[in-house]
Amino acid sequence: MQQFWAIGRMAVLALAVAGCQFGSLGGGDAPASDVAAPTALQGPAVEVTALAPMGQAAPLAEPVQAQEPAEKPAEPVAPPVSLVVKSAGQIACEKKGGRFAALPNTGAMTCQMTTRDAGKQCRRESDCDGVCLARSNSCAPVKPLLGCQDILQNDGRRVELCID
Secondary structure, eight states: OHHHHHHHHHHHHHHHHHHHHHOBTTBTTOOGGGSOOGGGOOOSOOOOOOOOOTTSOOOOOOOSSOSSOOOOOOOOOOOOOOOOOOOHHHHHHHHTTOEEEEOTTTOOEEEEEEOTTTTOBOSSGGGSSSOEETTTTEEOSEESOOEEEEEEOTTSOEEEEEEO
16 A cells, blocks of 8 residues: 555656646747736736724725725724623622622622632641632632532541532
8 A cells, every 4th residue: 555655656746847847738849929928817906905903893994906996885883882781799899809700500690709828738628718629738719619629628527518
C-alpha cells in the first residue's frame, strides 16, 4: 500500500513539473499573443467596506469603487437596547463587592462573596472564612458555596453540604 502512495505522489510531482516546463496546453513554443493580459480578466467592481470593532455598529459608508451609482442607503436602524433592571438586593450585593448568582435548582438569586482566605489549606471549617473543602483541604473561594460539596466540619468530620 505504501508503494502505491509513493508512486501516486511521484506521478503528481512529475505532472506538476511537466506543466511548469510546457507553459500553455500547446507547449512552450506558443507565441506571446496567445497569452491573455492580466487586464483582460475583468469582472464587476469590488466593493470595499470597513469593518467596525466587535460590539459596535458598522459604519455606513459609500462603496470605495463602484461602476454604477449606488442607491442612497436607508436610515440606519439602531440595535435594540436591552435594559438590565437590577433589584435592590442585587445593587446592595454589588456595592459590598459580591456577585449575584442563581441557585442551581430553583433559579432564586443569592449574593456570593469572595472569601478572604480562598485556597488556603484547612483541616476544619473554623480554619476558613467560608467552608473547608474536603477533597482539596482548602478554603472555598466564595460563600455561600452553591451546589453539593464535600466539606470538613469544625470537628474534622467529612459531610456533604448541598445549597440549592
